[in-house]
Amino acid sequence: MMIEALIGVALLGALVTFLAPNRIAGKLAFAISLVPAALSLWMFTAFDGSGNALLDGELAFESQLEWIQLADYSISWFVGLDGISLPLVVLTTVLTSLAIMSSWTPIDERESQFYGLVLFIEANLIGVFTALDFFVWFIFWEAVLIPMYLLIGIWGGPRRKYAAIKFFVYTNVASLVMFGAFIALVFGLDVSSFALPEITDAMLNGGPDGFLGVDGTTLASVVFVAMFLGFAVKVPIVPFHTWLPDAHVEAPTPASVLLAGVLLKMGTYALLRFNFTMFPTEIIEPFVIPIATIAVISVIYGAMLALAQTDLKRIVAYSSVSSMGYVILGLIAFTQFGVGGATFQMVSHGLISGLMFMAVGVIYNATHTRMVTDMSGMADRMPVAVGILIAGAFGYMGLPLMSGFAAEYFIFFGAFGSDLLTYAPIFTALAMFGIVIVAGYLLFALQRAVFGPYHLETDYEVSRAPLHDVAPMFVLLGLIIALGVAPDLIFEMITDAVDPLLESATGGEL
């Protein structure tokens, strides 16, 4: 019942916060969010990763409850954790707490509604990462959209309405495509429930029989593509990334933190859970080269776009496109280090991008501008916040002893030795070039914004940020360094979960 407790506390907390007066909503939401954070950390220590999500064996904290029986199919409340989902759940709960604290300064109207929505998102995100029945998963997956739409639409920047609608329409249409495809797949399979383990088992042992006159292999291939497209929008990868910079730039800082930190991981997590471990390698094989190409393009193109920006927040936003490209590359490599590294990168990027958005948010609160061209010499006025920004940038660039380095190293190592991906070394080498551009745009931006003489002309007093703005960033920095120094804190449990999945998908030829 631990997972239910996590979700339940967040949901109930959302309701309580929503009804609370604005004055205390921020502190109240923070206090409530500490409960799931503490619970998930306890689960982290008590975790037993011997079971596996999509294969035999019982998962950690698993619970299954009959829900709806319709004709030949049953839908059940089915949740559990394995080594892939647990780090993401912890990331969600911790990042939510920190995001709430970091919004005490910037959010100054309709607070109780804001914090209520943030807690509501948290509950749904935990649901996405723990659900093992397609319907439970899909309900959480879609339910994330509504609060995010409102967060961007109500508290966002000047173009918030456009950004909110674009975000909603893009991701909802993608979800519909994915949903339809998956239902068709289940109809074609010989299964009696929507439980992911059962569907995976059926997929890996025989595949679908066909549906509505389409033969099984074609159906599986079409579904693979449709689901990939559905998740690709969420990730997002080029060319489906255009909603992301809009949403990011307009969203209020805490929403950006959650959006980049956790929401994007929904896409990559779903790719890992559905596309890359549910389908046998025969189905995946024809798409390996195109997907790897898209991944490399995302890395390079995302980085180039970031290079061209002058808005600090946009730079961080576009860099997510590039970082998510690495994740896709790691996934498609289909090796222990590739897939494991991709999962590690999800966590790492969640921490680093969260940190970066918070730092940019703090600077924006103080200066009321995000334009790199307007800023100069911020280091003198806001030494702590700027110091953290620089540290975060180094993490992004993949400096050793920070989590970004470990993640990228795993991915490149895994991709380089991929059996599935032909010309793996070439793809890897191209993707590695992305690091150079990343370093380029980050150093370029920092050099212009942070160093040099101070000349910002504002009516505001630009001064040091208050402690509650800086404290969450220190926590994140600590986690980034901890994971960089000792990747095995989570990498071991990730590979424990990844290995059997790869083994079953490749028929034991890992």
Add this chain to the structure above:
Amino acid sequence: MAVFDLPAWAGLAPALILAGTAIFLFLLDSLSRRSMSREILAGTATAGALASLGVAVWFTVAGVGAPGMENGHGVITLFDGGNAFVGDGLFVVDQLALFFMIIVAVVTALVAVASYDYMDGHAHQAEYYSLLVLAATGMSLMAAANSLVTIFIALELASLPSYALVSILKDNRGSVEGGLKYFLIGAVSSAIFLYGISLVYGATGVMQLDLIADELAGGDVDPYGGLLGLGILMLIGGFAFKTASVPFHFWAPEAYEGAPAPISAFLSSASKAAGFVIAFRVFTTAFPLEITGDVIGVDWTLAFIVLAIVTMTVGNFAAATQQNVKRMLAYSSIGHAGYALIGLAGLTADGGELVMGAAMMHLLVYGFMNTGAFLFVALAEYWGVGRTFEDYNGLARQAPLACVALAVFMFSLAGIPPFGGFWSKYFLFTGALEAGLLVVAAALVVNSALSLYYYSRLVKAVWIEDPVVDRDSLGQPTGLYAAIIFAAVMTVLLLPGFGPVVDVAIDAAAAII
């Protein structure tokens, strides 16, 4: 469950309680016209509806109407004189009837509670509530009617009070106009329906639904295929009117817009559901497809397939272009009639009970989410904020709780998780797929995607847009708030609690097909 055995006529208790309540309200009014308070009137109407609901739920749980159960727990038939003319009885209380009695009672209770505030200061309080409950009685009887005669009488019992209710705001031009339009089209439809009945009677020589099926199976009707076909077509016209389906939908936007908003909620939810239960019963019991198809030479589900697609498309496209919130909801309710028609369109297939069950579930969820949406409009009218989307801008600043409820209704109507509307639309979708109606399934998905546009527009207006004008702080009428919040809570709770609903609906559908 039953502690003691009840006589057979007690099976109609949900409808009888409503009838009794209506008469009691008349009596109350005539006893002391001046001292009569709104509290007592609204309270009585609500209590009657809740009692009816309680009994219907109790019957369902106790197994009344479940086929194959003995000792008064099974299907109850009434007025079966044992002669060849009335066959299995003029009324039948089965699971299907009880399911729809529940929907009618729920909506009536919600509307009665909400009317307490909405009708504040209105001259004809007692008349309003008794007409409301009387119309509900008619709808409840429609659910149980088992003969073309009783169906027609129940239909008129539901319709006549509805005409009056729509135009009860006598000083309001829209209300009177809407009522007049509703009445005229209603009268024409009744005539068509009645003509259809006479044609069916002419072809078969019987009125009772089971007997019609027997006659068809007997083969005597074969020479009158054309006559029967025409009759069936006219019956479909009658249902199309009652359910506001294309091409008999023209009255709906005007009537819903002009009527007091709680009455719009009542008509678009309960009255529509009642129309559907008749269609379900008539077309499954009286005109079994395999026989009727041979006699009239056409598969009548074809008509419903076309009707379903056209209705949902027309409704959704028209809704998307509206500037007036109430009209938008009116057109969207036409669209939802199109979704529910899938239940009739898919009866042909093996999984017919799935499709019909899905349509029933959709009507139940719709009873909460659509009623709630119209009650929010009632709340806005109570506040006097105006009727267009712009007028609704920024309402969430002053009434966040009601606006949360509105967002729940809108996203649920659009079929987005985590609300009840997601399940019912999903089941309709899979039902259509299982029945092989690919085009219908595709139309459902496309229309749902389109509907998100105008539903989210209302959410955007109240939550995201800034108010155009400065408003004074808005009141919080207890009755309206209670009804809206309850409807919203139910719309959410129907997601986790859908299991029993699925069982009841599928069983009821399977029993009648």
